[in-house]
Amino acid sequence: MKHIILEGVRDFDLQHTFECGQCFRWNRETDGSYTGIAFGKTIHIRQQRTGDTATLQLYNVSDDDYLQIWHDYFDFNRDYGKLKQDLASQDTILQDAVSFGHGIRILNQDPWETLVSFLLSQNSNIPRIKQCIESLCSQFGEPIGSPKDSINQNCESSVQEKMYYSFPTAERLAGLTLEELDGCRLGYRAKYLLETARAVAADGGKVLSGLRGADYCTSMDYLLSLSGVGPKVASCIMLFSLKKYNSFPVDVWVRKVMKQLYGLDPEDASAIDDFSSRQFGPERGLAQQYLFYYIRERERQC
DNA sequence: AACCAGGCACTTA
């Protein structure tokens, strides 16, 4: 039975984790459960809250998959209770943000998928980024099984019937032409994608996948050498796939936080970098996620 | 209907 149950899970909430802007291939079903694709596998998750812990049902997950992929993917090795406590004690703004997004966890995603996703994210918005990625996957990825297959047929499921595709490899994309990418509607980013895919595929992706073991500067230098990857995109890749929790992506939303809540000049990148380093410490990447989710959900109300 | 989006590459001063 490909079904895992985790009980007594603290500091984890599906909506907080999947809708804080770090991932693009998770979708909410009508009943509040989520279906996602990562590492060439589909997975369906339901949560039941009881007080401050949750029971998680992971469907289409074998014991091996859980140990080899999902345990690390959901960052279950880190103590978020302690991390949150440290951050919340810094200032009341962060305290509110942490409280608001208390179930956020930083996913440890695949570096290549994360690289492409954030390369495509520039000057765009989240709904459209998701569209671009899905069309890229459906046209150039491999079809994979639906998570519905492993859900008990007797109980009704909210998982929608559709095809699921893996994320295309660097080698696959490196062999394409710009014309072949037209249907994905990537705009001017298509050129960046091809150049970067070719650079990554040139060494079989070994340099990129090896960056988890490399230090911050080595990783940053390599990523910045890729076409279409600047400081913001590189920071996201390092934070969401390379476990570089000191990286602090600064985008329009974070600039908004820095201006509105901390009174900094939103155009002064080095001031923001210095301040975030002093104020949030070596785990400032996590602080960034709480603040990003906080300001974005707040603005959505208006 | 404008405005702008999880920015970057490229040019100019």
Added chain:
DNA sequence: TAAGTGCATGGT
């Protein structure tokens, strides 16, 4: 080093 500009496309 700093400051400006074009970019494809679609959400709001």
